[in-house]
Structures are given as structure tokens and as C-alpha cells.
Amino acid sequence: MSGLGIENISMRFDLPNGRAVQALSDVSLHLSRGELLSVLGPSGCGKTTLLNIIAGFLAPTSGQITLNGHAVTGPDAERGMVFQQGALFEWMSVRENVSFGPRMAGRRARDWAGTVDHLLDVVGLKDFHDKAVYELSGGMQQRVALARCLANDPDVILMDEPLGALDALTREKMQGLVLRLWKETGKTIILITHSVEEALLLGERLLVMAPRPGRIHSEYRLPFADMGVNADLREVKKHPDFAARRDEILGMIWDMEEEIMGRPETASETAGTAGV
Amino acid sequence: MIVFLIYAAVFVSAFALVRFIVGRTATGFAARKTVTFGDESAVVPDRAASVVSVLVIFLLWGAFTGSRLLPGFLHAPGPFIGDATFSYTAEADGVGPDEATVTVRVFEVGQTVATPTVDPGEGWAKNDSDTVGAWRSGLIRVAKNDEATEGHRVTMVNGQPIAPGLTVETTYGRIGMSPKGTLNFEPAKGWQMEPIWLPAPEAVVARLTDIAREGYRGASLWEHLGFSLFRVVVGFFFGALVGIPLGYAMGLSNWFRGWFDPIVEFMRPVPPLALIPLVIIWAGIGELGKIILLFLAALWIMAIAARAGVSGVAIPKVHAAYSLGASRWQIMRHVIVPNSLPEIFTGARVAMGVCWGTVVAAELVAAEKGVGMMIMVASKFQQTDIVIMGIVLIGLIGFGIDILMRWAEKLLVPWKGRI
Numbered sequence: 131m132s133g134l135g136i137e138n139i140s141m142r143f144d145l146p147n148g149r150a151v152q153a154l155s156d157v158s159l160h161l162s163r164g165e166l167l168s169v170l171g172p173s174g175c176g177k178t179t180l181l182n183i184i185a186g187f188l189a190p191t192s193g194q195i196t197l198n199g200h201a202v203t204g205p206d207a208e209r210g211m212v213f214q215q216g217a218l219f220e221w222m223s224v225r226e227n228v229s230f231g232p233r234m235a236g237r238r239a240r241d242w243a244g245t246v247d248h249l250l251d252v253v254g255l256k257d258f259h260d261k262a263v264y265e266l267s268g269g270m271q272q273r274v275a276l277a278r279c280l281a282n283d284p285d286v287i288l289m290d291e292p293l294g295a296l297d298a299l300t301r302e303k304m305q306g307l308v309l310r311l312w313k314e315t316g317k318t319i320i321l322i323t324h325s326v327e328e329a330l331l332l333g334e335r336l337l338v339m340a341p342r343p344g345r346i347h348s349e350y351r352l353p354f355a356d357m358g359v360n361a362d363l364r365e366v367k368k369h370p371d372f373a374a375r376r377d378e379i380l381g382m383i384w385d386m387e388e389e390i391m392g393r394p395e396t397a398s399e400t401a402g403t404a405g406v
Numbered sequence: 407m408i409v410f411l412i413y414a415a416v417f418v419s420a421f422a423l424v425r426f427i428v429g430r431t432a433t434g435f436a437a438r439k440t441v442t443f444g445d446e447s448a449v450v451p452d453r454a455a456s457v458v459s460v461l462v463i464f465l466l467w468g469a470f471t472g473s474r475l476l477p478g479f480l481h482a483p484g485p486f487i488g489d490a491t492f493s494y495t496a497e498a499d500g501v502g503p504d505e506a507t508v509t510v511r512v513f514e515v516g517q518t519v520a521t522p523t524v525d526p527g528e529g530w531a532k533n534d535s536d537t538v539g540a541w542r543s544g545l546i547r548v549a550k551n552d553e554a555t556e557g558h559r560v561t562m563v564n565g566q567p568i569a570p571g572l573t574v575e576t577t578y579g580r581i582g583m584s585p586k587g588t589l590n591f592e593p594a595k596g597w598q599m600e601p602i603w604l605p606a607p608e609a610v611v612a613r614l615t616d617i618a619r620e621g622y623r624g625a626s627l628w629e630h631l632g633f634s635l636f637r638v639v640v641g642f643f644f645g646a647l648v649g650i651p652l653g654y655a656m657g658l659s660n661w662f663r664g665w666f667d668p669i670v671e672f673m674r675p676v677p678p679l680a681l682i683p684l685v686i687i688w689a690g691i692g693e694l695g696k697i698i699l700l701f702l703a704a705l706w707i708m709a710i711a712a713r714a715g716v717s718g719v720a721i722p723k724v725h726a727a728y729s730l731g732a733s734r735w736q737i738m739r740h741v742i743v744p745n746s747l748p749e750i751f752t753g754a755r756v757a758m759g760v761c762w763g764t765v766v767a768a769e770l771v772a773a774e775k776g777v778g779m780m781i782m783v784a785s786k787f788q789q790t791d792i793v794i795m796g797i798v799l800i801g802l803i804g805f806g807i808d809i810l811m812r813w814a815e816k817l818l819v820p821w822k823g824r825i
């Protein structure tokens with residue numbers, strides 16, 4: 131069976147004070163090869179936890195992750211990760227960062243040099259390959275992180291708010307870049323975001339999660355990512371369907387928040403762990 | 407006290423003067439800042455202040471030691487040198503009170519002088535003469551040449567009454583009286599320091615060239631400095647050699663952390679100086695003992711720095727490395743070690759400073775060679791110029807070590823503080 135399988139994943143964190151947080155409860159999902167899934171949800175609904183489980187940094191309390199038929203037991207080069215920030219290696223140049231994966235795999239420079247140079251070109255950092263990463267702007271650093279992940283040629287790319295720390299303009303450019311790279315490389319991508327617009331623009335599929343316990347609330351199939359590959363993202367945003375979808379999802383998240391906050395018994399029950 | 411007041415006055419007036427002459431010289435980005443108070447990054451050392459500060463120290467030093475490098479009018483008032491005179495009135499049994507003068511020749515200690523010859527004068531009380539060294543005091547036995555000796559007692563000096571415990575101030579100095587009734591003359595000291603307390607700068611420089619040429623106590627100056635430096639480098643090297651891996655192990659393994667935490671946390675607050683007696687008992691006063699001491703001084707600092715370096719690694723970096731396919735060993739080599747370098751360099755700078763201070767202290771206690779030994783022996787012989795020369799050298803070398811470490815840091819961990 132090819133693709134990424136998320137099978138009945140539950141995750142409970144036992145807190146030192148004897149309480150427990152049910153971060154994820156029976157989450158199941160299947161992603162085919164080459165699909166781009168964006169994930170939305172209020173803070174604390176377990177998005178990062180789910181991603182960490184898929185990456186293999188956390189073992190779920192129950193359930194399992196499978197990739198192309200085999201079970202995931204720990205981190206591996208087949209599942210790459212792009213973090214929000216702070217994951218680049220400051221002691222390496224841009225080029226050394228991007229070539230980290232191939233170098234660790236023991237591959238010779240002539241085998242990876244072409245790919246690395248191509249990727250640096252694609253993310254627009256060809257002229258910066260010798261620079262130290264701390265000399266780059268936040269947007270450039272995220273492009274390095276993206277290139278580093280791609281240089282390792284993983285099957286699945288996991289992104290936890292990769293564009294969250296960027297300004298609106300840079301963010302828009304990066305969104306276009308992500309879409310282009312997705313189409314060119316045909317990677318399976320999971321992208322967590324807090325921006326409804328971004329989730330709609332980039333996600334071929336969109337997952338909305340609900341908190342306490344973290345679970346799948348609803349799922350959508352969207353046409354905008356395919357449109358965005360060939361068109362200006364701003365044009366896509368002007369599409370009447372886009373606005374309708376955005377309002378629909380925003381309204382739903384509002385309802386969800388209201389439902390959670392409005393229930394007095396729930397509020398008192400989880401007062402200790404609820405983030406308001 | 408007076409020196410501090412003068413120093414404060416110079417500080418304020420130099421500030422006003424430099425401001426007046428140079429005006430606001432700050433240029434570049436910092437000068438464009440409108441909010442500077444409270445913005446630490448806007449505080450850059452004023453190099454003019456540094457230069458003036460160093461000059462002032464030498465100026466004060468020279469002024470209060472009567473340095474020949476300074477023009478005379480800058481000198482603080484020196485001690486009285488020359489012939490001092492005062493008169494005394496004596497009484498004795500069977501004769502009336504009589505008056506005579508005393509001439510005291512005050513000389514610079516170290517020079518030979520002749521007692522001034524004076525005319526004995528009229529009356530039974532005869533004029534006296536004597537010598538006293540500057541900054542010293544001397545008993546003046548005025549009775550010894552007086553003709554009436556029965557019940558001889560001095561009642562007045564310069565017309566003012568004197569008795570045991572009373573003193574009379576003159577322009578030449580202070581005259582007091584011992585419990586037995588003998589006069590005691592203390593020439594005016596002025597404000598300058600006596601060379602055995604604080605020699606003039608040129609005396610220290612002269613001593614430095616002297617020792618650089620001749621050596622001191624059977625070893626050349628370079629040997630003294632070299633031995634101290636050698637101990638520091640060797641002790642620090644072994645301390646780092648053991649301490650850094652120990653710190654890594656403590657940062658990476660529960661068992662190592664648990665096992666060594668009590669030891670490290672206990673040893674950390676023990677100043678290395680407190681270990682000197684124990685190390686001397688165990689390893690003697692030779693090279694081995696000193697190197698063990700410096701090893702211990704550097705060990706805990708380096709272990710703690712390495713531990714902090716490992717603990718300080720951002721988890722996303724480690725996670726990223728794992729999902730890029732790196733093995734544990736590769737993560738150690740390419741992520742954890744480089745990530746800990748800034749902390750290790752900070753630790754190394756601290757450790758070098760502590761080691762340098764400790765070696766000097768250890769040499770003060772016992773050593774055959776070394777700067778600490780040099781100043782300790784010199785102090786026993788009151789060779790203050792050597793003591794000061796040694797202190798200056800210790801400061802300069804410590805400063806040099808720190809500059810070297812900072813330079814290496816900039817070269818090897820350029821990303822420090824920029825993340």
C-alpha cells in the first residue's frame with residue numbers, strides 16, 4: 131500500500147501533577163503519494179503533536195503510522211521536516227546546510243553537487259551559497275530550510291507553520307514557491323498553518339482539527355492549489371469560490387471556538403489545561 | 407583620601423574638558439539614536455576617556471612619588487629635606503630657665519650626611535645639632551651637651567609648652583616628647599609616598615630593565631613568566647581535556663548527569679585557592695602540585711560550560727538532523743559539538759582567567775620560579791618596585807590572554823550571539 135497512513139492515532143500526555151492531556155484522540159487519515167494536505171485548527175488541538183508523531187519524534191499512545199506499507203518507528207530521511215524557525219545550523223554555510231542530508235548519507239560531492247546547486251537556484255539563493263545563515267533574512271532562511279529538506283529527497287515533507295514568522299509579502303512569495311516545488315517534485319506534503327487563506331491556497335486537501343481532545347473536525351477537497359500552480363495567487367484569491375470557502379471555514383472555526391468556550395461545564399472541567 | 411578626592415576632581419574636569427575641546431564626536435549609527443540612556447548597545451567606550459584615564463593614573467603615580475618624568479610643579483608637596491631649626495627652653499636645679507636652638511639636618515634615606523656644626527652659644531643650655539632621615543623620626547637628646555644636668559627638663563619648644571604627650575608643630579615638622587622627657591623630631595612628610603611604599607614609575611621601569619637583563623633569584627624574568635604561563639597552559643589543557651567530555655557526557659546521559667552532578671555542584675563553589683593547602687599536602691609544592699591545582703580550577707568550569715552547551719541545543723536542530731538521516735554519532739559531531747562551542751569558549755575564557763589568578767596565588771604560597779614567587783620574595787625584602795612591576799606584568803599578561811581568547815572566539819565561532 132503506497133502513501134502515508136495515519137491509523138487510529140491517540141496521544142495522551144501524563145503531566146507531572148497527575149493530570150493527563152488527551153492531545154489526540156483516534157485520528158485516522160490516508161494520504162496518497164503526491165497529495166498536499168493543509169491542517170488548520172485552534173491552538174492546542176494537537177497539530178504539532180500529530181506532525182511529531184508522523185516524523186517519528188514521538189511514539190503515539192496507540193495507533194500507528196505507515197509509509198508505503200511499512201510502520202514508522204522513529205525519525206528517518208524518508209520523512210523530512212521544515213520547522214517554523216531556528217532549525218538551521220549556524221556553523222555551516224548556506225550550501226553546507228542544504229547538502230547536509232546527502233553528506234550525512236556518505237554520498238560523494240559530485241553526486242549531490244548538481245542537485246544542491248539546482249535547488250539553491252530554484253529557491254533564489256544561488257548568489258548566497260557561501261554566506262553564513264545568520265547573515266540571511268528570515269525569508270531567506272526559510273528558503274534554505276526548504277532546500278535542505280528537498281536536497282535529501284524525502285517521500286514526505288512535514289511543515290509546521292513554515293511561513294508563520296514571515297511578513298505578508300515574503301509569505302505570499304513563499305506560498306508560490308511551495309506550490310511550485312510541490313508540483314515539480316510530486317512530494318507528499320503536510321502543512322500546518324494558522325492562516326485560513328494559506329490553508330485554502332496551498333491545500334489540495336484541508337483538514338480542520340478540533341481541540342480537547344484533539345480530533346479531526348472536518349475535511350475538504352479544494353481546487354485552489356491546482357489553480358495556483360499556473361496562476362497568480364492573488365488571482366486565485368479573487369475567485370468567487372475562494373471567498374465563499376474562506377467564509378465558510380472561518381465561520382465554522384468561529385462556531386467551534388464558541389462551542390468550546392461557551393460550554394460552562396467544559397470550561398470548568400478543563401480549567402487547569404485550557405488555554406484561553 | 408585626598409588622592410581619591412583629587413581623582414574624582416580630575417575625572418569630572420577631564421570629562422568637561424574633553425567635551426569642550428572635542429565636542430560630540432560620536433559618529434555612525436549610534437549617533438543617530440535619540441534614545442541612548444538605557445540602551446546598552448548605544449554605550450560604546452569613549453576612547454578619549456580611556457586614554458585620559460590611563461594618563462591620569464600615571465600622572466597621579468608620578469605626582470605622589472616625585473617622579474623625575476614629571477615637571478616639578480606637578481609634584482605633590484614632597485617631604486622636607488634640609489636643615490630644620492627650632493628652639494627649646496630648659497629648666498634645671500639651681501639655675502634659671504635657658505634657651506638654645508637645635509639644628510636638624512633632614513636627609514634622603516640612603517644618602518650619607520654629616521651632622522651640621524653649630525656654635526654652642528651662650529648660657530648653660532647649649533645649641534644642638536643632629537640628623538634625621540626623611541619620612542623617619544629621631545630622638546633629639548638636647549640635654550647631653552647642656553651644662554646643668556641635675557633636674558634637666560625641657561619645658562617649651564619655640565615658645566610653646568611641651569610635655570610628654572604634647573606636640574608642637576613647626577614648618578619643618580612635628581616635635582613631640584617621649585614619656586622620659588626626650589624630644590622627638592618628625593620632619594614634615596609632605597604628600598608624597600615614600601619609595602618603599604610606592605616607588606616612582608621610572609624606578610619600576612629601571613627595575614624591569616634590570617631584571618630583564620640580570621634575572622631575579624637565579625632565574626631570568628622570562629623564566630619566571632614562562633613558568634607561570636606554562637603551568638596555566640598545561641593545567642588548563644588537561645582541565646579542558648577531561649572537563650569538556652565530562653560535560654558532554656553529563657549533557658547527554660542521565661546516569662552521567664546523576665553521578666557527576668553532586669560532585670560538580672559541590673566543587674564549583676569551592677575556590678581553587680582553598681585547595682592549595684590540600685594539594686600541597688598531597689602533591690608537594692613542585693610543578694605537579696601546581697598543575698593539579700590548575701587542572702582542578704579549569705575542570706569544573708569547563709565541565710559546566712560543556713554541559714550548558716549541550717543542554718542549550720535547540721531541539722528543532724536535533725530533530726532536523728534526525729529527519730535528514732543523520733546518525734547519533736553524526737549529530738554529536740555536526741550538531742551538538744559545534745552548537746556548544748560558544749558556551750565552551752565563554753567557559754574557556756573564564757577558566758583561563760581563574761587559572762592565571764590561581765597560579766599567581768599558588769606561587770605566592772610556594773614556588774621556586776614564577777611571577778607570584780617573584781613578588782612574594784620581593785615583598786619580604788621590601789623591594790616594592792619589584793612587587794609593582796610584578797603586578798603590572800600579571801595584569802598585562804592576564805589581559806593579553808583574554809584578548810587572545812576573544813580573538814580565537816571571533817575566528818572560530820563567528821555566529822556567537824547572532825542567533
Ligand SMILES: Nc1ncnc2c1ncn2[C@@H]1O[C@H](COP(=O)(O)OP(=O)(O)OP(=O)(O)O)[C@@H](O)[C@H]1O
Nearest residue numbers: 143151152153171172173174175176177178179180
Ligand atoms: N510534551 C508535552 N507535554 C505535555 N503536554 C503536551 C506536550 N506537548 C503538547 N502537549 C499538549 O498537547 C496539546 C496539543 O499540543 P500541540 O503543540 O500539538 O498543539 P498545536 O495544535 O500544535 O498548537 P499550536 O497551534 O499553538 O502550535 C496541548 O494541550 C499541549 O498542552
Ligand SMILES: [Mg+2]
Nearest residue numbers: 177178179290
Ligand atoms: Mg504547534
